[in-house]
Structure formats: structure tokens, C-alpha cells
Amino acid sequence: LRPFLGPQKPKLHSEHLKRSSPRLRSFPDQTPNSSSLWRWTHQTPGLEQSSPRHPRSTTCAFFSRRLTPTESRCDVGDSALLAVKLALEEWRHWLEGAELPFIIWTDYKNLIYLKEAKGLNPQQCRWSLFFSRFNFVLSYRSGSKNTKPDALSRQYASEDETAPSTILPASCIVAGVTWPIRDQVLEALKVDPGPGNGPPNRLFVPQELRGKVIHWAHTGRFSIHPGVGRTVALIRRSFWWSSLYRDVKESGSACHACAQQKGTNQSPAGLLSPLPVPSRPWSHIALDFVCGLPLSHGFSVILTIVDRFSKACHLVPLKALPSSAVTAQLLIKHIFRLHGIPTEILSDRGPQFVSRIWKEFATALGARVALTSGFHPQTNGQCERMNQELGSKLRCVYATNPSTWSDHLAWVEYAHYSHVSSATGQSPFESSLGYKPSLFPLHTDTTTTNPQFLRRARRARIAMRSTLQRTAERIQRLADRHRSPAPTYSPGQMV
Numbered sequence: 001l002r003p004f005l006g007p008q009k010p011k012l013h014s015e016h017l018k019r020s021s022p023r024l025r026s027f028p029d030q031t032p033n034s035s036s037l038w039r040w041t042h043q044t045p046g047l048e049q050s051s052p053r054h055p056r057s058t059t060c061a062f063f064s065r066r067l068t069p070t071e072s073r074c075d076v077g078d079s080a081l082l083a084v085k086l087a088l089e090e091w092r093h094w095l096e097g098a099e100l101p102f103i104i105w106t107d108y109k110n111l112i113y114l115k116e117a118k119g120l121n122p123q124q125c126r127w128s129l130f131f132s133r134f135n136f137v138l139s140y141r142s143g144s145k146n147t148k149p150d151a152l153s154r155q156y157a158s159e160d161e162t163a164p165s166t167i168l169p170a171s172c173i174v175a176g177v178t179w180p181i182r183d184q185v186l187e188a189l190k191v192d193p194g195p196g197n198g199p200p201n202r203l204f205v206p207q208e209l210r211g212k213v214i215h216w217a218h219t220g221r222f223s224i225h226p227g228v229g230r231t232v233a234l235i236r237r238s239f240w241w242s243s244l245y246r247d248v249k250e251s252g253s254a255c256h257a258c259a260q261q262k263g264t265n266q267s268p269a270g271l272l273s274p275l276p277v278p279s280r281p282w283s284h285i286a287l288d289f290v291c292g293l294p295l296s297h298g299f300s301v302i303l304t305i306v307d308r309f310s311k312a313c314h315l316v317p318l319k320a321l322p323s324s325a326v327t328a329q330l331l332i333k334h335i336f337r338l339h340g341i342p343t344e345i346l347s348d349r350g351p352q353f354v355s356r357i358w359k360e361f362a363t364a365l366g367a368r369v370a371l372t373s374g375f376h377p378q379t380n381g382q383c384e385r386m387n388q389e390l391g392s393k394l395r396c397v398y399a400t401n402p403s404t405w406s407d408h409l410a411w412v413e414y415a416h417y418s419h420v421s422s423a424t425g426q427s428p429f430e431s432s433l434g435y436k437p438s439l440f441p442l443h444t445d446t447t448t449t450n451p452q453f454l455r456r457a458r459r460a461r462i463a464m465r466s467t468l469q470r471t472a473e474r475i476q477r478l479a480d481r482h483r484s485p486a487p488t489y490s491p492g493q494m495v
């Protein structure tokens with residue numbers, strides 16, 4: 001906003017105009033409709049049009065003007081609104097009376113201010129009247145997190161019971177993610193407020209909507225048919241009712257996709273000779289390949305890379321089984337770049353394969369190689385478990401069209417990240433990032449300072465390590481229960 005409307009950098013503006021002017025298009029001879037999208041931005045103050053045939057939006061018009069001394073004294077929220085108002089005035093003949101809403105993009109992040117602002121001054125009242133003549137929505141251009149408006153909104157909510165008067169109606173704001181199911185629950189709660197003794201920050205779900213909530217959590221793109229425990233954990237993050245577990249279990253056993261696609265879960269647990277338990281995320285990784293998939297956009301193989309600490313994973317679609325050199329490059333691109341160099345890599349593609357991968361780095365990095373030998377195939381149980389889960393999730397999503405699995409890979413990864421891992425008792429999101437990204441704007445964490453966050457993360461890591469250790473011991477005990485120690489043989493003995 002400031003560089004173009006303020007007096008600071010007039011040169012920048014004129015240069016921008018010069019650069020963009022050859023691309024200026026004449027106005028189309030109709031009002032905005034569904035096939036064309038109009039937007040006005042602060043950064044490039046202009047009217048742009050894009051349509052399915054021209055996905056790259058083209059700029060149709062520019063508008064700029066210097067703020068008057070009075071206007072330049074506005075606070076930042078008002079000046080953002082002023083910019084919107086000036087633009088609407090300028091292009092009123094195109095925008096007023098549009099049947100379908102047009103979008104105004106703004107880089108002003110405090111959109112919530114516009115939604116929540118109270119006690120309108122006379123000027124804002126006039127603007128509010130003016131805005132009501134247009135059918136538009138306001139949206140961020142860059143969607144990064146902003147804690148300030150959140151704090152602002154919560155403060156307002158607790159202090160004042162009366163509905164705030166707003167400059168723009170709430171329906172004009174497009175921000176964050178909202179789920180229709182939550183709106184339905186909120187709507188139903190107006191009629192049936194529930195027992196009122198539920199946990200904080202969770203919505204009670206009335207009887208008639210429980211089936212819908214379970215369906216949302218179980219079949220959503222973000223979850224992909226998890227088991228009973230994970231579905232319950234997902235619902236518990238936002239909702240509650242007393243018979244939640246029983247209801248989820250009942251509807252889970254009736255789920256058609258699950259019954260059809262999932263194999264038995266009774267395969268033997270790996271990790272008979274437990275590996276050393278890592279103490280931080282992404283220090284010990286295990287990789288494996290899922291082969292024999294139907295072709296999807298040319299891909300037929302998935303490289304799975306699992307962090308043995310947080311159980312987080314990355315899934316990389318590939319056209320064919322890669323060589324060790326290519327695998328090394330993939331690891332740099334997908335793991336080392338994001339999580340640093342691991343101290344150990346496991347793979348069950350044979351010791352030569354891993355050692356060849358390490359040869360690419362070993363000299364440069366001085367990392368240790370722990371080979372998974374053919375004699376201990378269970379050592380890569382992490383990846384085998386991941387591949388099992390991946391297989392059942394993929395079968396759920398591509399049941400109708402097998403050639404589309406690569407489109408769903410990102411969602412499968414997200415689902416895995418957000419579900420609680422049985423080995424750690426936390427979701428990989430929590431154990432690797434230290435927080436749980438919420439599905440609802442409702443659940444924003446209270447603000448923490450950096451040292452607080454670090455202390456909490458350190459405590460969580462220590463707790464995780466002991467949980468992992470206990471899990472490893474438990475698995476070993478369970479496995480050994482069905483095994484007897486190897487017999488000792490002496491020369492000449494009949495066997």
C-alpha cells in the first residue's frame with residue numbers, strides 16, 4: 001500500500017507502470033461473471049482479469065493517487081479500507097451490480113480488524129453504506145499466520161457480549177479454513193445446547209449430527225479412513241459427546257471402503273532386535289520402496305522415508321526404482337534440505353545399496369553407516385509398517401480410479417502426519433514440530449515465547465524417547481513370547 005499510495009517512493013510506481021503498460025488490456029465489454037475473475041491489489045494497484053482460457057491474469061487497469069494529509073493520518077486498518085473504497089469508486093461502473101461476487105486481494109493481514117471493528121466513526125459509517133452496494137469478498141494474497149488479529153478477536157469476544165457492529169459483513173471475508181460440519185454443529189447447538197459440562201474448546205455434537213461428524217473425520221481427505229482410535233483422536237480435537245468411542249467403532253465396522261481395502265492387522269510386529277532409540281527427530285531415517293503400483297502420471301514407485309523418532313514420513317513418487325546415486329540426490333532434495341543430515345540410514349535393499357548411498361556423502365559428512373543385513377529383515381519394521389499403512393490408504397483413495405494415486409500422495413502424507421502414532425502416543429506433527437496444526441481457526445494456541453517453546457520441546461523430546469524405549473521393549477517381549485531360545489547342538493547329535 002504505502003509504496004504506491006504514499007509519497008515515499010513515487011519513482012517505484014512510475015517504473016512499475018512503465019514495465020506493465022504493454023500488457024494493459026482494454027476492458028471487456030461485459031460485467032464480471034463466473035468465467036472472469038476481477039481483483040484489485042495493493043501491491044500492484046490495478047484491476048486484473050483472468051479466465052479459464054487465460055489462467056495468467058492480465059492487468060486491465062491501474063489506479064493510484066496520493067493520499068491527502070487527512071487521509072495519511074488514518075491508521076493502517078483504515079488506510080487499507082480507504083484503498084478498497086477508492087478502487088471501488090474508481091471502477092464502480094464495472095463492479096456495481098455484479099451478479100456474482102468479485103474478489104479483492106489485499107496484502108493487509110489484519111482483515112479481522114475490518115470484521116471486528118466496533119464503534120464506527122462517522123467516516124466508517126459512510127464507507128459501510130458504500131460497501132453494501134457491492135457484491136465482493138475480501139481475501140489475503142499471502143496466507144501467512146498472524147497472531148495479532150487472533151489475540152484481538154479473542155479479547156473482544158470475552159469482553160463484550162453484544163454483537164459487534166462491523167464495517168464489512170462477515171460473509172465478505174475469505175480467510176482461514178472453515179468446515180461446513182462445524183457450522184452445522186454450531187447451528188444445531190442453538191436449538192440443543194447440550195449438557196454444557198464438556199471439555200473446553202470442544203463442541204458438543206447433538207445426536208442427529210454425530211453420524212455426519214464421524215463421516216467427516218473418517219473419510220476426509222486429511223484423514224483417509226484411519227482406524228477407530230485415530231478417528232476418535234481426530235474428532236476429540238474439536239468435538240465431544242459421551243458415546244463417541246462406541247459410535248465410531250460401530251460406524252467403522254460398517255465402513256464399506258475399509259472392509260474392502262484393508263488387510264488384516266495381525267502381521268507380526270517387526271523390531272525383534274530393537275535398534276538404538278533415537279533422541280531427536282530425523283537423526284535416524286529408514287527408507288523403502290513401494291513397487292508394482294499402476295501407472296499414474298508416469299509414476300509407478302513410491303520412495304518412503306520414515307523418521308524413526310517422530311514416525312513422520314515423506315513420500316516421493318518415482319517413475320522407476322532409482323539407482324543409489326539417484327536415491328542419494330532424492331535424499332538431499334527431500335530430507336537433508338529440510339531436516340539436516342541423519343546419523344543413520346536404514347534400507348532393506350541390501351547393504352551394498354546403502355553403502356553406495358553413503359559413499360556419496362560419507363567422506364564429506366563423516367556420518368555412520370548402520371547396515372540392515374539380510375539376516376535381520378525386521379530391522380526395517382518402521383518402513384514396513386509405514387508401507388502397510390500407505391498401501392491401505394492408497395487403496396482407499398484410488399478405489400475408483402487407480403491411475404490417480406499420485407494426486408493423492410500429499411494428502412496421504414498429511415493424514416499420516418496428523419494421526420496419532422501408536423509407538424509415540426503423539427502425531428508426527430506434534431513430535432517433530434512441537435505443535436498440532438488445527439483444523440479449525442477456533443483452536444489457536446496461546447502465544448508462547450521462544451524460550452518457553454524450546455523448553456517445552458526439550459521436555460517433550462525426553463518424554464518421547466522414554467516412550468519409544470518402552471515401546472521397543474514391549475514389542476520385543478511380545479515377539480519373544482512366541483519364540484524359544486535357539487537349541488544348542490553338539491557334534492554327532494541326531495537332529
Ligand SMILES: [Zn+2]
Nearest residue numbers: 225255257258
Ligand atoms: Zn473407512
